[in-house]
Amino acid sequence: MSPKKVGVRPVFGMSLRSLPKTIRQSHAPEALQLRPFGSQWEQIKRYFATSRRRKYDLRYHVLDAILYIVKTGTQWRMLPGKFAEWQTVYYYFRRWREEGRILQVLSITSRAARRRAGQHGEPSALIIDCQSVPSARVGGPSARVGRISSFDAFKKVNGRKRHIAARAQGLLWGLVVHAAGDHETQWALQLLAPIASRLDRVETVFADQAYRGLEETLDREFAWKLQVVESDGENSGFSVDPKRSVARTNLRVVRRVAPARPRAGATGRLQ
Template identity: 60%
Template sequence: MRQKRYSSDLTDSQWKTIKPYFQADRRRRHDLRRDILDAILLSPKTGCQWRMLPGEFAPWQTVYYYFRRWREEGRLQCLLSALRRTVRREEGREGEPSALVSDCQSVSTSRAGGIASYDAYKNVKGRKRHLAVDTEGLPWNLLVHAAGDHESR
């Protein structure tokens, strides 16, 4: 078990809430799934690259393996949907929003990898990101594509 705690780590009550989404086939004395999820949450919070995860976490290959597996299985998307609905109900709203607000932003990118093209309207070479949020500011969908692609795609 890790000794050092990070601000992105799950609290015991948070883990109790989301634990059913990460049920394991076998029992372990130590709950590796929680440590893996803590490592996954550290990366976007700090901007840490997978290979630069602190040593007290599992090896980065293990963390990345579980991240990809859970993403491909749809576990992460299912968890996010359930959490959004829970937050909305706690605010006294319906679980599903009746309206979403969409915004688009063209951002320049580095030369390294990924899709990119030139957006002549905004004079940017890079990618476009579209984000749909509800009135609470909770994200419901995200789309990233080359900046030169038309927005109606």
């Protein structure tokens, strides 16, 4: 649900309005922030209009606030006072997301991380996987979000699926959210097509058996090879696959910073 649509909710018997202002005005612990260092900021600042004078500094008051939410998973309304007002931060977050700026920054930082590790900026292989999560029922304007929520008969989950494409270092290259009842093969192309337009070196995609049958499609659309990772048939229980464990780790992070509750105005694709 969009923060602008959220009403005042009780917290331990009292509303947010009744909380002392000092709670919101307290400074965030420096250890919990992900402030971009000078060299990192130099790489991405060209994607932000920093030349015009503003009440708030886009780096220290807005971008730092977004990174703080990513790190802590806190509510928008509970941003510490050292940042801009939460309405301002959320406005820029929505704007940058819709303009594709966040996607550009993610791509730049991922390439930089690979180069620091002595690798090429672009990966030659990807790992795709998805996770079904329950969605809370909400009324009002958010009810329309139910259109991307359905029942996953295999996982026995009524909600949505988070569909990601990652690499061995844990870097996230793509993310799509869709109804849990939709099969993985229905959305694989929606996930991979934007990545194919940005990456030129990808040759192989690793996936589990749910994606079997897409071999010809990926070869025809992107000239990529789909390699299905077989499970260990000798063990009846859960078996850990090194490649899929990378995707699972990313899905746990996505679950922490992106709750399953539907949000007003949400779309099937997150950028």
